[in-house]
Amino acid sequence: MIKNCQITKAQQDVNNIVYRGRIIWRDISTWISTYLMVKTLQGDTELLEKIKEKLLRIVEDFGGLMRTFFGDKAAADYINLFSEYIMHITSLIDALVEGNSNAADEIVKQIYESAGKRIELLTEINPYWDKNTLENYIYTFTDMTIKEIIAFTSKQYESSINIYERILSYSTGLGDFLAQGIKNYLMYNLEPPTNVGSPPTVE
Template sequence: MTNYTKLLMSLIDATKAGDTTAINDITNQINKNIEDRVNFLTYINPFWDKTTMSDLLNTFNEMTIREINTFANKDYQNNADLFSRILTYSDRMGNVFADGMLNYFTFSSREPRVP
């Protein structure tokens, strides 16, 4: 998660600088980071569906990048709207994570897998 946050900070800097090459490179790194996190999470908890987790994290990321862009373009109304949507969406994400944890602890009789 720390790497993801650092990548987002780098994306903000590249966006402010208007560096399209860096923006594309960082965006690719972010997408790889998300893929790695999905693989890790679905490996350690079989109750988290890979497609669902991927969709959740990618959609969250897309909204976050749009929020960065609206702020950089001084489109504050859409920025505030996106922020509100992200808050609502993160509540949904939390429910999926919590359901997966609950199912894991309720129905799993094995030790957690460690990569």
């Protein structure tokens, strides 16, 4: 009876992480776009802060689920790196809206550095996240996000909308890849990693 309850609880945890893994990147892209619009339209400062808080709560939420499977230190490191990435993204929006191109160029470098650190962490804690595949996913997502920000702040609204739609579609594959990596980790528990799939090509 106890064993059956433990199995059921573990399966519920897996299902929860899979669900969150599938939607986290859609949530992130949606709230980044919301921040972009509010900032560009010179919205209320308090609203901008609330949106940033929402983005960081999403990171905390997913980090909390990771803690269940990879431990406190891995979760804390992930939350710190992902939060840093999010804050760099919002800083890039601020810089472009304010016309500070020099600051924007430097922030873009910081965004990619932060993304790289997160990739290193994730592939260290879970061998079922293939590094090359994860790099392709994360860097492509980052590329598109930066392009969306530049297009919107340059008033290329149609282009920005098209990029955003591509991001939403792409984020599903990214979320599925992360979720599958966790499932494989739990199922095989450090047996030789299997091929967990390649990211789609973005035109």
